Amino acid sequence: MADSLRDQLLKSGIVKQVREEQRAKSPSQPPRGGRPPQGKGRPHAPPPxxxxxxxxxxxxxxxxxxxxxxxxxxxxxxxxxxxxxxxxRKAKIQKLLEGQVLNKAEVDQVRHFEYGGKIRRVHVDAEQLTALNEGRLGIVQQNGRYLVVSQAIAEQVRSIDAHLLALLVDPQALADDDGVPDDLMW
Incomplete structure (x- = not known):
């Protein structure tokens, strides 16, 4: 009963047979230092x-x-x-606007317009206000400022980058408009 598994295997002779089979398979390799070689068995082979x-x-x-x-x-x-x-495009527009801006320092009126989904404003005098409403002047947005320019400059800005043209009233549309909203019921 006190015999361990190893002792039982040695008595039965199974362990000796396994050791003898291993020695028979590799007689050309002498054991190093009297100990059997250690390892996991066969070398690692790449997967197929x-x-x-x-x-x-x-x-x-x-x-x-x-x-x-x-x-x-x-x-x-x-x-x-x-x-x-x-x-x-920004450099072209900036070069185009040099000396062409009509904004004045001392003005008394404000022109409101829609740009970028919000109501914006620019300060103008009475002459500029009528010219803006008639389409003779336009408003260009540059570097966060709204600049009043002539119609020709506004058209050139539109050809370079239409997003920077904030306001240019079409005189043809004004001629067709009689001032009465289309959805007004009489």
Missing amino acids: RRDNGEMDLAKAYAIRAQTEATERKRAEQEAAEQARLRRE
Whole structure:
């Protein structure tokens, strides 16, 4: 009863047989230092290749990472190109507006207009107010300011970047308008 499993195996002779089989298989390798070689058994072998068209997970991740990197790089290049074009348009408009701004320091009236979904205002005198309402003058937005300019300059700004033209009344639309709203019921 006090015999351990090892002792029982040695008595039965099974352990000796296993040791003798191992020695018979590798007689050319002498044991080092009198101890049997330690290890996990057989050396690590690479997994078999799949030839039926399936790709392994690492390859799929590598392909995905590469496509994401190229997509990111393309998006960055596109954003840089858009920024460059915006800077060029802004420089053209700034050069066009030099000396053409008609804003005055001492004015007594305010012209309200809608721009960017909000009601904005620009300070003008009486002459400029009538000219704005007739379409002879326009308003251009630049660097957070609203600048009063002539109709020709406003048209040129529209051709460069229509988003910066804040107000330009169309004289043709004024001729068609009789001052009575279309939805007014008599």
